[in-house]
Amino acid sequence: MSxxxxxxxxxxxxxxxxxxxxxxxxxxxxxxVVKANAYGHGIVPVARALSAADxxxxxxLEEALEIRHAGLAHPIVLLEGVFSAVELEEAxxxxxxxxxxxxxxxxxxxxxxxxxxxxxxxxxxxxxHRLGFPPSQTRxxxxxxxxxxxxxxxxxxxTHLACADETANPRTRLQLxxxxxxxxxxxxxxSIANSAGILAWPDSHADWVRPxxxxxxxxxxxxxxxxxxxxVPAMTMSTTLISVQQVSKGEAVGYGGAWVAPEDMYIGxxxxxxxxxxxxxxxxxxxxxxxxLRASLAGRVSMDMIAVDLRxxxxxxxxxxxxxxxxxxxxEEIARAAGTIPYELLCGVTQRVKFGVVEENTISAxxxxxxxx
Ligand SMILES: *Cc1c(COP(=O)(O)O)cnc(C)c1O
Numbered sequence: 001m002s003x004x005x006x007x008x009x010x011x012x013x014x015x016x017x018x019x020x021x022x023x024x025x026x027x028x029x030x031x032x033v034v035k036a037n038a039y040g041h042g043i044v045p046v047a048r049a050l051s052a053a054d055x056x057x058x059x060x061l062e063e064a065l066e067i068r069h070a071g072l073a074h075p076i077v078l079l080e081g082v083f084s085a086v087e088l089e090e091a092x093x094x095x096x097x098x099x100x101x102x103x104x105x106x107x108x109x110x111x112x113x114x115x116x117x118x119x120x121x122x123x124x125x126x127x128x129h130r131l132g133f134p135p136s137q138t139r140x141x142x143x144x145x146x147x148x149x150x151x152x153x154x155x156x157x158x159t160h161l162a163c164a165d166e167t168a169n170p171r172t173r174l175q176l177x178x179x180x181x182x183x184x185x186x187x188x189x190x191s192i193a194n195s196a197g198i199l200a201w202p203d204s205h206a207d208w209v210r211p212x213x214x215x216x217x218x219x220x221x222x223x224x225x226x227x228x229x230x231x232v233p234a235m236t237m238s239t240t241l242i243s244v245q246q247v248s249k250g251e252a253v254g255y256g257g258a259w260v261a262p263e264d265m266y267i268g269x270x271x272x273x274x275x276x277x278x279x280x281x282x283x284x285x286x287x288x289x290x291x292x293l294r295a296s297l298a299g300r301v302s303m304d305m306i307a308v309d310l311r312x313x314x315x316x317x318x319x320x321x322x323x324x325x326x327x328x329x330x331x332e333e334i335a336r337a338a339g340t341i342p343y344e345l346l347c348g349v350t351q352r353v354k355f356g357v358v359e360e361n362t363i364s365a366x367x368x369x370x371x372x373x
Contacts, residue, residue, distance in 0.1 A: 005239040005272050006354040009041050011049040013232035013327075017215045018050055020230050024198050025205040029054040031077055031191065033212035035063060040277075040346040041216060041235055044070045045357050050215065055097075057210055061087050064096050077121060080131070081105045085112065092118040092150070099123050099158060100145065101131040112150040120151050121158040121191070126179040127171060128162035135182035142186055154188040161204065164196035165220045176203055196220040199229060218331060218342045225330035235346060236326030237278075237353070241290070241318050243269040244310070253307050254299030259284050266310040267298055270322040275303040277349040278324055279338035282306075286337040289323040290316055 021030055032053035038046035047056060047067045055075040058064050060083075064076040073095070081099040082088045085108055091098055092114045100106055101123040109120065122142055125132030133141055138157070145155045159179045163169040179192060191208035193201065198209050199220065213219075217226040217233035226233050245268075247253060247261040261267075268290060274280040278301055286297040288306070290313055298309040310316050325331035325345070335342040 003239075003271050005276050005352070006237075006356060007041075007349055008236045008238070009045060009355065009357045010232065010234050010236070010327075010360070011045065011357055012360045013217050013234040014041075014046060014049040014215060015052070017217050017231050017234070018052055021198060021209065021211045021214055023230075025193070025202075025209045028193075028205045028207060028209045031055045031057045031208050031210045032215055033057045033079075033194075033210055034067070035059040035079065035212070036347045037063075039212060039216050039343065040349045042355055042357075043067065046215075046234075047072055047074075055208075061091055061094075061096065064091070065094060068094050075119070081123075082108065084108075088112055088118075088150075089114060092116040097121060099131075101133070106141070106145070109145065109150050110148045112148070114150040117150055117152040119156070120145055121156045124157060124159045124179060124182055126159040126175040126182070128160050128175070130160065130162075132159065135178050138182040139186065142188075156189045156191070156208075157183050157186065158191045161192065161194060161197050161201070164194060164201055164204070165222070167200045167221070172197075172201055172204070176201070194220070213343060216346060217327075218346070222336070225332045227327075227330070233325075233327045233331065235331070235349075237272075237324040237331075237349065238326070239270050239272040239276075239322050239324070241268040241308075241316065241320045241322060242271045242305070244316060244318055245269065245307075252299075255302060256300055259299035259307070263311075266316065268295070268308040268310045268316055268320075268322070270306050270308055271304065272306055272322070272324060273302045273304040275350060276353050277345065278306065279334070279340060279345060279348075281340070282334065282338040286334060287329060289321075289329050291320050292323075292328065294329075 030053045032050045034056050035058045037043050043066050057077040077097045097119040099121045123132035146153050163171045189207035192206050193204040193209045195211050195214040197204035217231040219226050219229050249263050251261050253259045272278045280301045295308050298307045325334050331342045335345050
């Protein structure tokens with residue numbers, strides 16, 4: 001036996017969540033966002049499970065090549081575009097589509113004498129002020145790009161929403177209006193919506209949606225969780241207890257003695273810590289599941305271990321299962337406790353964690369069906 005700390009990825013959950021996106025945006029095609037190693041889930045198994053998607057989207061060429069080398073022939077969009085002429089050549093050669101968001105990338109495309117042409121997404125800055133050209137330049141740039149030899153026509157249009165997860169925030173409506181005005185009369189496909197746009201802003205669906213976090217079964221909205229959106233969390237992060245300690249009232253547990261036993265009791269030590277990607281800022285009281293029952297964190301998260309308050313769980317012993325997040329314990333809840341977002345927790349699972357996949361997780365599929373209906 002080795003250290004049991006592992007992340008199991010439920011492939012049927014990924015497929016279910018993709019289907020859920022189809023229901024939510026039935027008119028749109030789906031660009032499945034699998035950047036950052038598929039939000040920490042493993043890019044190759046995730047892309048294979050999501051092969052019903054119409055395209056994939058990643059942050060960089062290296063990520064795209066992992067998908068290609070796994071034998072998948074889908075279009076792959078580079079959301080940040082390319083960083084050099086060499087990359088442009090390689091992107092085209094590997095059937096990637098590139099976002100063009102600045103003058104340097106425009107010059108690369110216009111100066112290129114590629115053997116293969118490639119598809120391009122012109123990125124418009126409709127108000128997020130992260131990437132993209134000013135809305136007023138849209139028409140002119142779209143025409144210029146359409147004339148570049150390396151570029152396959154028609155050039156498509158993209159923008160990104162800054163506040164779509166805040167359903168009452170007027171900025172999203174404003175961004176949609178700015179994008180609509182900037183692109184009016186241009187005959188081509190458009191893409192606007194991330195996960196929050198798909199759920200909360202039907203007007204943002206356009207021709208292509210770009211779900212990321214939804215595919216992994218997680219809600220983009222603070223205060224909600226995936227099951228409430230009809231999703232099934234794809235990752236279960238778990239480990240086992242490697243020690244059970246008897247502590248007396250007044251004894252302090254862990255680094256800094258940050259937790260003091262309020263009575264004579266048992267503490268379980270679980271083999272997971274920030275070296276595995278469990279958040280060090282998770283405070284006392286953060287929930288964990290021990291043998292499927294709720295227990296709570298006691299004291300500071302160490303690199304390799306956490307301590308768990310075992311009061312109310314009398315028959316616990318070394319080897320018992322500890323779940324840190326999964327269908328029965330939403331990662332959203334852990335993120336909130338630790339002052340972060342689920343995206344960061346999922347992306348932050350480290351190399352040391354053993355990854356496995358399962359085809360089906362019947363318990364969670366049932367609970368999602370319940371949440372759905
Ligand atoms: C990451 C990303 C997405 C996906 O965002 P989610 O909130 O995970 O759905 C979509 N579009 C762009 C441009 C992105 O960078």
